[in-house]
Amino acid sequence: MRRTTFHRASLAAATLLLLAGCGSQGGGGDKGSGAVSPSPTASPTASPSASATPSAGGSSAGCTPVTSELTAADRGRTYCLAKDGTVRITLAGTEQRPWTKITAGGDTAALKPMNYGIMLRGGDAGAAYQAVAAGTVTLTATRPLCAQPTAPGQVSCKAIEEWHVTVRVN
Template sequence: MRRTTFHRATLAAASLLLLAGCGSQGGGGDKGSGTVSPSPTTSPSASPSASPGASASGSSGSCAPLGAELSAADSGRTFCLAENAAFRVTLKGTEQRPWKKIAVAGDTDALKPINYGFMLRTGYGGAAYQAVAPGTVTLSSTRPLCAEPTAPGQVSCKGIQEWQVTVKVN
Protein backbone atom coordinates (compact mmCIF):
# COMPACT_ATOMS: atom_id res chain seq x y z
CA MET A 1 0.00 0.00 0.00
CA ARG A 2 1.42 3.38 -1.04
CA ARG A 3 1.56 6.17 1.53
CA THR A 4 0.34 9.62 0.40
CA THR A 5 1.84 12.82 1.83
CA PHE A 6 1.10 16.47 1.22
CA HIS A 7 3.86 18.51 -0.25
CA ARG A 8 4.64 21.96 1.11
CA ALA A 9 3.72 23.62 -2.20
CA THR A 10 0.29 21.98 -2.21
CA LEU A 11 -0.32 23.00 1.38
CA ALA A 12 0.80 26.59 0.70
CA ALA A 13 -1.45 26.86 -2.36
CA ALA A 14 -4.45 25.55 -0.42
CA SER A 15 -3.76 28.04 2.39
CA LEU A 16 -3.62 30.94 -0.05
CA LEU A 17 -6.92 29.93 -1.63
CA LEU A 18 -8.59 29.71 1.78
CA LEU A 19 -7.24 33.09 2.84
CA ALA A 20 -8.35 34.70 -0.42
CA GLY A 21 -11.86 33.38 0.11
CA CYS A 22 -12.04 34.69 3.68
CA GLY A 23 -11.62 38.30 2.59
CA SER A 24 -14.28 38.23 -0.12
CA GLN A 25 -17.75 39.63 0.37
CA GLY A 26 -20.68 37.33 -0.08
CA GLY A 27 -23.48 38.35 -2.39
CA GLY A 28 -26.08 36.75 -0.16
CA GLY A 29 -27.98 39.96 0.43
CA ASP A 30 -28.35 41.95 3.61
CA LYS A 31 -31.95 41.14 4.56
CA GLY A 32 -32.63 44.04 6.87
CA SER A 33 -29.15 44.05 8.39
CA GLY A 34 -28.87 47.80 7.88
CA THR A 35 -25.56 47.56 6.06
CA VAL A 36 -24.82 50.16 3.40
CA SER A 37 -22.76 49.73 0.25
CA PRO A 38 -19.20 51.07 0.48
CA SER A 39 -18.53 54.78 0.05
CA PRO A 40 -17.25 55.95 -3.31
CA THR A 41 -13.53 55.70 -3.80
CA THR A 42 -11.63 58.94 -4.21
CA SER A 43 -8.66 57.72 -6.18
CA PRO A 44 -9.43 56.20 -9.56
CA SER A 45 -8.03 52.74 -10.05
CA ALA A 46 -8.38 50.52 -13.04
CA SER A 47 -10.57 47.49 -12.71
CA PRO A 48 -8.53 44.28 -12.88
CA SER A 49 -10.67 42.96 -15.70
CA ALA A 50 -10.62 45.69 -18.30
CA SER A 51 -12.87 44.95 -21.22
CA PRO A 52 -11.49 44.90 -24.74
CA GLY A 53 -11.71 48.33 -26.22
CA ALA A 54 -11.41 50.14 -22.88
CA SER A 55 -9.27 53.21 -23.20
CA ALA A 56 -7.43 55.23 -20.59
CA SER A 57 -7.17 58.21 -22.92
CA GLY A 58 -9.21 61.15 -21.80
CA SER A 59 -8.80 64.62 -20.47
CA SER A 60 -5.45 64.47 -18.63
CA GLY A 61 -6.13 61.45 -16.42
CA SER A 62 -9.54 62.70 -15.27
CA CYS A 63 -11.11 59.31 -15.83
CA ALA A 64 -10.23 55.68 -15.16
CA PRO A 65 -10.49 52.93 -17.78
CA LEU A 66 -13.85 51.21 -17.53
CA GLY A 67 -13.66 47.50 -16.82
CA ALA A 68 -16.29 44.92 -17.70
CA GLU A 69 -18.57 45.73 -14.76
CA LEU A 70 -19.54 48.64 -12.52
CA SER A 71 -20.83 48.19 -8.97
CA ALA A 72 -22.03 50.34 -6.06
CA ALA A 73 -18.40 50.83 -5.00
CA ASP A 74 -17.77 52.80 -8.22
CA SER A 75 -20.20 55.59 -7.28
CA GLY A 76 -18.88 59.11 -7.82
CA ARG A 77 -16.20 58.07 -10.30
CA THR A 78 -15.62 58.98 -13.94
CA PHE A 79 -14.66 56.32 -16.48
CA CYS A 80 -13.37 56.35 -20.07
CA LEU A 81 -14.59 53.90 -22.66
CA ALA A 82 -13.68 53.37 -26.31
CA GLU A 83 -16.37 53.08 -28.97
CA ASN A 84 -17.76 49.56 -29.47
CA ALA A 85 -16.71 48.48 -25.94
CA ALA A 86 -19.42 47.08 -23.67
CA PHE A 87 -19.93 46.91 -19.90
CA ARG A 88 -22.47 45.88 -17.25
CA VAL A 89 -23.78 47.63 -14.16
CA THR A 90 -24.70 45.43 -11.19
CA LEU A 91 -25.99 47.08 -8.03
CA LYS A 92 -26.60 44.54 -5.28
CA GLY A 93 -29.71 45.34 -3.29
CA THR A 94 -32.28 43.43 -1.29
CA GLU A 95 -36.00 42.88 -1.49
CA GLN A 96 -36.42 45.36 1.40
CA ARG A 97 -33.98 47.90 -0.08
CA PRO A 98 -34.18 47.59 -3.89
CA TRP A 99 -32.30 49.72 -6.43
CA LYS A 100 -34.42 51.78 -8.82
CA LYS A 101 -34.05 51.36 -12.59
CA ILE A 102 -30.75 52.87 -13.80
CA ALA A 103 -31.31 56.32 -15.33
CA VAL A 104 -29.23 57.58 -18.27
CA ALA A 105 -28.63 61.33 -18.76
CA GLY A 106 -26.38 63.48 -20.94
CA ASP A 107 -25.35 62.35 -24.42
CA THR A 108 -27.75 59.42 -24.32
CA ASP A 109 -26.92 58.48 -27.93
CA ALA A 110 -23.38 57.56 -26.82
CA LEU A 111 -24.54 54.33 -25.12
CA LYS A 112 -26.88 51.70 -26.51
CA PRO A 113 -28.62 49.33 -24.06
CA ILE A 114 -27.77 45.69 -24.74
CA ASN A 115 -28.82 42.32 -23.31
CA TYR A 116 -27.57 41.97 -19.71
CA GLY A 117 -27.01 38.26 -20.18
CA PHE A 118 -28.78 36.82 -17.13
CA MET A 119 -31.57 37.52 -14.64
CA LEU A 120 -30.96 39.56 -11.52
CA ARG A 121 -32.12 38.77 -8.00
CA THR A 122 -35.01 40.77 -6.55
CA GLY A 123 -33.74 44.15 -5.37
CA TYR A 124 -30.71 44.23 -7.64
CA GLY A 125 -30.29 46.99 -10.22
CA GLY A 126 -28.65 46.13 -13.47
CA ALA A 127 -28.12 47.15 -17.05
CA ALA A 128 -25.65 46.60 -19.89
CA TYR A 129 -24.47 49.08 -22.48
CA GLN A 130 -22.32 49.31 -25.58
CA ALA A 131 -20.52 52.53 -26.53
CA VAL A 132 -21.70 53.56 -29.99
CA ALA A 133 -20.72 57.25 -30.31
CA PRO A 134 -18.48 59.81 -28.58
CA GLY A 135 -20.09 61.64 -25.66
CA THR A 136 -20.44 61.91 -21.90
CA VAL A 137 -23.19 59.99 -20.11
CA THR A 138 -24.25 59.96 -16.47
CA LEU A 139 -25.72 56.73 -15.07
CA SER A 140 -27.57 56.93 -11.74
CA SER A 141 -29.85 55.04 -9.37
CA THR A 142 -31.12 55.24 -5.80
CA ARG A 143 -32.38 52.94 -3.09
CA PRO A 144 -33.71 53.41 0.45
CA LEU A 145 -31.16 53.35 3.27
CA CYS A 146 -33.59 51.54 5.55
CA ALA A 147 -36.11 48.79 4.97
CA GLU A 148 -39.76 49.79 5.19
CA PRO A 149 -41.39 48.95 8.53
CA THR A 150 -43.30 45.68 8.42
CA ALA A 151 -45.34 46.18 11.61
CA PRO A 152 -46.89 49.12 13.46
CA GLY A 153 -44.52 50.93 15.81
CA GLN A 154 -41.33 50.06 13.95
CA VAL A 155 -38.82 52.78 13.17
CA SER A 156 -38.53 54.05 9.62
CA CYS A 157 -36.19 56.47 7.89
CA LYS A 158 -36.36 58.60 4.77
CA GLY A 159 -32.66 58.22 3.84
CA ILE A 160 -31.70 57.48 0.25
CA GLN A 161 -28.48 55.90 -1.02
CA GLU A 162 -27.45 57.43 -4.33
CA TRP A 163 -25.27 55.86 -7.01
CA GLN A 164 -23.89 57.83 -9.94
CA VAL A 165 -21.05 57.39 -12.42
CA THR A 166 -19.96 59.35 -15.47
CA VAL A 167 -18.87 57.51 -18.61
CA LYS A 168 -16.89 59.33 -21.29
CA VAL A 169 -16.98 57.57 -24.65
CA ASN A 170 -13.96 58.42 -26.82
Protein backbone atom coordinates in the same frame (compact mmCIF):
# COMPACT_ATOMS: atom_id res chain seq x y z
CA MET B 1 -42.94 57.68 39.62
CA ARG B 2 -39.22 58.13 39.21
CA ARG B 3 -38.85 54.72 37.55
CA THR B 4 -41.51 55.60 34.92
CA THR B 5 -39.76 58.92 34.15
CA PHE B 6 -36.42 57.15 33.71
CA HIS B 7 -38.03 54.58 31.37
CA ARG B 8 -39.66 57.27 29.21
CA ALA B 9 -36.44 59.28 29.03
CA SER B 10 -34.47 56.17 28.04
CA LEU B 11 -37.02 55.29 25.38
CA ALA B 12 -36.94 58.82 23.96
CA ALA B 13 -33.12 58.85 23.87
CA ALA B 14 -32.98 55.45 22.19
CA THR B 15 -35.51 56.56 19.57
CA LEU B 16 -33.48 59.68 18.80
CA LEU B 17 -30.30 57.63 18.47
CA LEU B 18 -32.01 55.19 16.08
CA LEU B 19 -33.36 58.02 13.95
CA ALA B 20 -30.00 59.82 13.86
CA GLY B 21 -28.09 56.62 13.11
CA CYS B 22 -30.16 55.71 10.06
CA GLY B 23 -28.31 58.09 7.71
CA SER B 24 -25.03 58.60 9.52
CA GLN B 25 -22.97 55.72 8.21
CA GLY B 26 -19.46 56.87 7.54
CA GLY B 27 -17.56 55.86 4.49
CA GLY B 28 -14.38 56.38 2.65
CA GLY B 29 -14.23 57.48 -0.93
CA ASP B 30 -17.27 59.78 -0.97
CA LYS B 31 -15.05 62.82 -0.32
CA GLY B 32 -17.64 64.93 1.45
CA SER B 33 -20.38 64.42 -1.12
CA GLY B 34 -22.91 63.73 1.61
CA ALA B 35 -23.61 60.29 0.15
CA VAL B 36 -23.82 57.31 2.44
CA SER B 37 -21.38 54.46 1.96
CA PRO B 38 -22.83 51.38 0.27
CA SER B 39 -23.93 48.33 2.19
CA PRO B 40 -21.51 45.43 2.00
CA THR B 41 -22.55 42.85 -0.55
CA ALA B 42 -21.89 39.18 -0.80
CA SER B 43 -21.49 39.28 -4.57
CA PRO B 44 -18.22 37.99 -5.96
CA THR B 45 -15.63 40.32 -7.42
CA ALA B 46 -16.27 41.00 -11.08
CA SER B 47 -13.93 39.53 -13.63
CA PRO B 48 -12.45 41.71 -16.34
CA SER B 49 -14.55 42.00 -19.48
CA ALA B 50 -12.81 41.48 -22.79
CA SER B 51 -15.17 43.92 -24.50
CA ALA B 52 -14.51 46.75 -22.05
CA THR B 53 -11.63 48.41 -23.82
CA PRO B 54 -9.81 51.43 -22.43
CA SER B 55 -9.20 54.45 -24.60
CA ALA B 56 -6.21 54.26 -26.96
CA GLY B 57 -4.16 56.68 -24.87
CA GLY B 58 -4.87 54.93 -21.57
CA SER B 59 -6.67 56.91 -18.89
CA SER B 60 -7.16 60.60 -19.49
CA ALA B 61 -7.15 63.11 -16.63
CA GLY B 62 -9.70 62.12 -13.97
CA CYS B 63 -10.95 59.21 -16.04
CA THR B 64 -10.45 55.49 -15.29
CA PRO B 65 -10.66 53.00 -18.18
CA VAL B 66 -13.54 50.55 -17.83
CA THR B 67 -11.94 47.15 -17.24
CA SER B 68 -14.63 45.18 -15.40
CA GLU B 69 -18.23 45.21 -14.30
CA LEU B 70 -19.22 48.29 -12.29
CA THR B 71 -20.83 47.81 -8.87
CA ALA B 72 -22.12 49.95 -6.01
CA ALA B 73 -18.50 50.39 -4.85
CA ASP B 74 -17.79 52.43 -8.02
CA ARG B 75 -20.19 55.21 -6.98
CA GLY B 76 -19.18 58.72 -7.98
CA ARG B 77 -16.30 57.76 -10.28
CA THR B 78 -15.68 58.76 -13.89
CA TYR B 79 -14.83 56.08 -16.45
CA CYS B 80 -13.50 56.19 -20.02
CA LEU B 81 -14.84 53.83 -22.65
CA ALA B 82 -13.62 53.49 -26.23
CA LYS B 83 -16.17 53.42 -29.05
CA ASP B 84 -17.59 49.90 -29.52
CA GLY B 85 -16.57 48.97 -25.94
CA THR B 86 -19.17 47.75 -23.45
CA VAL B 87 -19.88 48.40 -19.80
CA ARG B 88 -21.93 46.20 -17.44
CA ILE B 89 -23.40 47.39 -14.17
CA THR B 90 -24.67 45.19 -11.34
CA LEU B 91 -26.05 46.72 -8.15
CA ALA B 92 -26.76 44.17 -5.41
CA GLY B 93 -29.80 45.14 -3.35
CA THR B 94 -32.32 43.39 -1.14
CA GLU B 95 -36.07 42.99 -1.30
CA GLN B 96 -36.30 45.41 1.65
CA ARG B 97 -33.94 47.93 -0.05
CA PRO B 98 -34.33 47.45 -3.83
CA TRP B 99 -32.43 49.46 -6.44
CA THR B 100 -34.42 51.34 -9.06
CA LYS B 101 -33.79 50.73 -12.75
CA ILE B 102 -30.42 52.13 -13.91
CA THR B 103 -31.06 55.19 -16.07
CA ALA B 104 -28.84 57.19 -18.41
CA GLY B 105 -28.67 60.98 -18.62
CA GLY B 106 -26.61 63.49 -20.60
CA ASP B 107 -25.41 62.47 -24.08
CA THR B 108 -27.58 59.35 -24.08
CA ALA B 109 -26.85 58.73 -27.77
CA ALA B 110 -23.26 57.84 -26.76
CA LEU B 111 -24.36 54.59 -25.08
CA LYS B 112 -26.75 52.06 -26.60
CA PRO B 113 -28.55 49.77 -24.13
CA MET B 114 -27.78 46.07 -24.59
CA ASN B 115 -29.32 42.86 -23.30
CA TYR B 116 -27.97 42.40 -19.78
CA GLY B 117 -28.05 38.65 -20.30
CA ILE B 118 -28.72 37.30 -16.80
CA MET B 119 -31.65 37.18 -14.43
CA LEU B 120 -31.37 39.30 -11.29
CA ARG B 121 -32.48 38.56 -7.73
CA GLY B 122 -35.24 40.69 -6.20
CA GLY B 123 -33.86 44.11 -5.28
CA ASP B 124 -30.87 43.98 -7.66
CA ALA B 125 -30.44 46.23 -10.69
CA GLY B 126 -28.38 45.56 -13.77
CA ALA B 127 -27.69 47.09 -17.16
CA ALA B 128 -25.29 46.80 -20.07
CA TYR B 129 -24.38 49.45 -22.63
CA GLN B 130 -22.31 49.62 -25.80
CA ALA B 131 -20.38 52.80 -26.65
CA VAL B 132 -21.58 53.98 -30.08
CA ALA B 133 -20.62 57.69 -30.24
CA ALA B 134 -18.46 60.23 -28.42
CA GLY B 135 -20.11 61.88 -25.42
CA THR B 136 -20.52 61.89 -21.65
CA VAL B 137 -23.29 59.90 -19.97
CA THR B 138 -24.28 59.75 -16.30
CA LEU B 139 -25.74 56.43 -15.13
CA THR B 140 -27.86 56.59 -11.97
CA ALA B 141 -29.99 54.45 -9.66
CA THR B 142 -31.46 54.91 -6.18
CA ARG B 143 -32.75 52.78 -3.33
CA PRO B 144 -34.18 53.34 0.15
CA LEU B 145 -31.46 53.88 2.74
CA CYS B 146 -33.45 52.06 5.42
CA ALA B 147 -35.64 48.99 5.14
CA GLN B 148 -39.37 49.65 5.45
CA PRO B 149 -40.91 48.76 8.83
CA THR B 150 -42.53 45.33 8.95
CA ALA B 151 -44.68 45.92 12.03
CA PRO B 152 -46.56 48.86 13.55
CA GLY B 153 -44.49 51.09 15.80
CA GLN B 154 -41.14 50.39 14.13
CA VAL B 155 -38.86 53.26 13.18
CA SER B 156 -38.68 54.21 9.52
CA CYS B 157 -36.79 56.78 7.47
CA LYS B 158 -37.38 58.42 4.10
CA ALA B 159 -33.68 58.71 3.13
CA ILE B 160 -32.56 57.64 -0.34
CA GLU B 161 -29.18 56.19 -1.31
CA GLU B 162 -28.01 57.38 -4.73
CA TRP B 163 -25.56 55.63 -7.04
CA HIS B 164 -24.09 57.35 -10.07
CA VAL B 165 -21.09 57.04 -12.38
CA THR B 166 -20.02 59.15 -15.35
CA VAL B 167 -18.94 57.39 -18.55
CA ARG B 168 -16.94 59.30 -21.17
CA VAL B 169 -17.01 57.70 -24.59
CA ASN B 170 -13.93 58.60 -26.68
